[in-house]
Amino acid sequence: MLIIMPSAACVPMPLLPLGAPVEPLPECLTRYTGFLVAKAHQRLFSIFAEECRKHAVEVPHAGILHLLQEFGPMSQQELGRKLRIDRTTMVKFIDALEKHKLARRKNHPQDRRAYLVEITDAGGKVLTTVSKIAERMEAELLVRFTEPERRIIRRALLTLAG
C-alpha cells in the first residue's frame, strides 16, 4: 500500500472510520479521474495512517526511511527531489526523524553545505514494521483485479503521477 507518501500524502485527512457507512460518490463527480484519484488518496491515506498509529509510527517517516534504506545516505535536497517534497518541508521531516532517533544528519564529506541523512538501527526496525503493513494492504487493495489489469492500473497511475 502506500508506504508513505509524505507531501501529497502527509496531509491531514478525514479518517473514514472504515467500518462507518460511506455514501457512494456521486456519479457527476466520479466522471472525473482527478476526483477519483483524490478520493482514493483520501481513503488509502486514512487506512495507512490508522495502521501506522497502532504501531506508534508517523506516516511521513515511512517514505523517507524506505528511500534511505534503499539508496543509502543522501542529502535533504536529493530526498526532496526523489519524493517530490518541498525543501523546507523536508527540513521539518528530518527534524522529526532525528528527534525520534530514526535517522541522523551526518556531515557530508565532500560538501560542507550539505548533510548526509542516514537511517539508524531504530529507523530500520520502524521501517520493517511499516513495510509489513504496506505489503499487507497492497495485497488486499487490488485483490479483485487480475495481473494484466494490475499492470494497466500501475501504468495509469505512473502516467498520472508524471
Add this chain to the structure above:
Amino acid sequence: MLIIMPSAACVPMPLLPLGAPVEPLPECLTRYTGFLVAKAHQRLFSIFAEECRKHAVEVPHAGILHLLQEFGPMSQQELGRKLRIDRTTMVKFIDALEKHKLARRKNHPQDRRAYLVEITDAGGKVLTTVSKIAERMEAELLVRFTEPERRIIRRALLTLAG
C-alpha cells in the same frame, strides 16, 4: 480532470511547475499503489489548481458547485456526506462560497436547524468555466489508454476510493 475534490483535494500541494524537470519516482516506492495514488493526486491537483488560478477560481469551490448544480439545494451535512468532507470544514467552504456570492444559504423549509445551500447565477458561471477546464484535462490525462483500459482504471479507482 479533477473537477474538484475538496477535502483530500483542497490540500496545499507543491505546484510542480509542469515545465520543470521532474525526477522519476524511485521504484522501491512506486511498487506501492498508495504511493502512486498519492503522487498522482499531488500532480493532478497541482495542474488543476494552476488552471483554476488563471480564472480566479478556487479549487474547493468546484466540487460543491457541481453537486449543487446537479442535485439542487441541499444541507451542508448532505454536501459533506456526498463529498466526504468534514462538517466543520464544510462550514468554512460555504462561508467562502457565500463571500464570493457563488452560493447562498437559504432557510430550510422543513427543518429550522438546517440550511439549504443553493448555487447562484454567478456560481453557475464559475462552474461552467471550471467544467471546461476539467473536461479538457480529462481528455488529455488518459489519452494513451484505450477505452477498455480506461474502464479498468475507473473501476480500480472506484474500488480504492471505497
Add this chain to the structure above:
DNA sequence: GCATGATGATCAGCATCGCTGATCATCCGC
C-alpha cells in the same frame, strides 16, 4: 587566486485543511 552566481540548509511567517470537543437550536420517537 578571486569575484560571481548557484546550491544546501534553515527559518519566520502566512495560508489551507482536518479534527476535537463544546455549544446552541431544533427535530423526532416514545
Add this chain to the structure above:
DNA sequence: GCGGATGATCAGCGATGCTGATCATCATGC
C-alpha cells in the same frame, strides 16, 4: 413533554505547503 439524535457553528490545535530571506559553501570563469 422529555431525552436523545441531528444541523450548524466556533475556538483552538496540529499538520502541511509555500514564499522569501539568510547564511555558508561550492563551482565556474577570468
